[in-house]
Structures are given as structure tokens and as C-alpha cells.
Amino acid sequence: xxxxxxxxxxxxxxxxxxxxxxxxxxxxxxxxxxxxxxxxxxxxxxxxxxxxxxxxxxxxxxxxxxxxxxxxxxxxxxxxxxxxxxxxxxxxxxxxxxxxxxxxxxxxxxxxxxxxxxxxxxxxxxxxxxxxxxxxxxxxxxxxxxxxxxxxxxxxxxxxxxxxxxxxxxxxxxxxxxxxxxxxxxxxxxxxxxx
Numbered sequence: 730x731x732x733x734x735x736x737x738x739x740x741x742x743x744x745x746x747x748x749x750x751x752x753x754x755x756x757x758x759x760x761x762x763x764x765x766x767x768x769x770x771x772x773x774x775x776x777x778x779x780x781x782x783x784x785x786x787x788x789x790x791x792x793x794x795x796x797x798x799x800x801x802x803x804x805x806x807x808x809x810x811x812x813x814x815x816x817x818x819x820x821x822x823x824x825x826x827x828x829x830x831x832x833x834x835x836x837x838x839x840x841x842x843x844x845x846x847x848x849x850x851x852x853x854x855x856x857x858x859x860x861x862x863x864x865x866x867x868x869x870x871x872x873x874x875x876x877x878x879x880x881x882x883x884x885x886x887x888x889x890x891x892x893x894x895x896x897x898x899x900x901x902x903x904x905x906x907x908x909x910x911x912x913x914x915x916x917x918x919x920x921x922x923x924x
Contacts, residue, residue: 749893750889753893755877764788765787784907786903795824800869807875817865
């Protein structure tokens, strides 16, 4: 079986090698948690169940990508939560800004707009969102990842690889469909300025 791995250097200089399935499952876990977070926000604020995001499935890839970036670049700082907070604040804000820009350029639609929020930049990011990402990133790096690593090791390697392949196949099918017919509508998308 193919074992693709990524090297991560730990604080003591040793290499910590994580396998492909480690990151694959992590991506989907974080993307699912992001989806749950946004669905709950809309359930509380709009009193409606809204499947947020471009895809039909219960995941928001921006959370998966953002979480993986934070883990890869900040795992060595898990004993420095304040530094993790500010780094997460910046990294996630940049990711959110450029993802918003890309989605709007690709489909001419915005999936979020913070124009009415305090200290926003073009409606793509805002101070409140950045603070939430800072808190979320700190929880992820300092609390969640040590737990995830332990649980991951408890799952048999063959089962992890099968799960990874199945998740990727479902995601690719959903991405192909979303490329033609992205998830849009009330509570999901907003019209860009000037439309």
C-alpha cells in the first residue's frame, strides 16, 4: 500500500513523520467541525437549518485547510497559546480573505459578507471573525490536536486508509458536482457589491 508522509520537525529537532491518512482524516474532521459551527450559528441567528458552503456534503473545506495549515506551522508552539492565538488570527484571516476573493472571481457570488461588521476589509474579513479564528486556532493547536493524535493512533492503519479513500472519493464527486452547480441560496450566498 502507498504510504505518503509529511515531515514535521519537532521542537527538539527530531522529525515527526505523519502519514497521508493522518492529514486526510484531519482535513475531513476539521471541515466537518467547521460545517457544524456555521450550521449552529445560522440555527441560532436565523432559526433555520442552512447547509453552508459551496459543496452539498457536511463539510467546509476552508476549515479543513485552515486547520491543517495551523497544525503544520504552529504545532511546535502548543505551549505558547498567546503566540498561537495571534498566528491563527493572521493565517486564518488571510485564508478567509483570499478564499472569498477566489470564490467570487470563480462564480461571481459571495458565500459570506461582513460589510456590516466592525473593522471589516471589503466585507471579506472582519475583526470578530479574526478573533474567533484566533480562539479556534488556539483550541485546535493546544487542546484538540494532542487528543486527535491519540485517537488516530488507536484506529487500525487499514481502516484509516479505507476511510481516507472513501472520504476522498465522496469529496471528489461532490466537488465535480459543485463545480457545475455550487450550493447557493438563502443564508448560503450573498450578492457581491454592485450587483
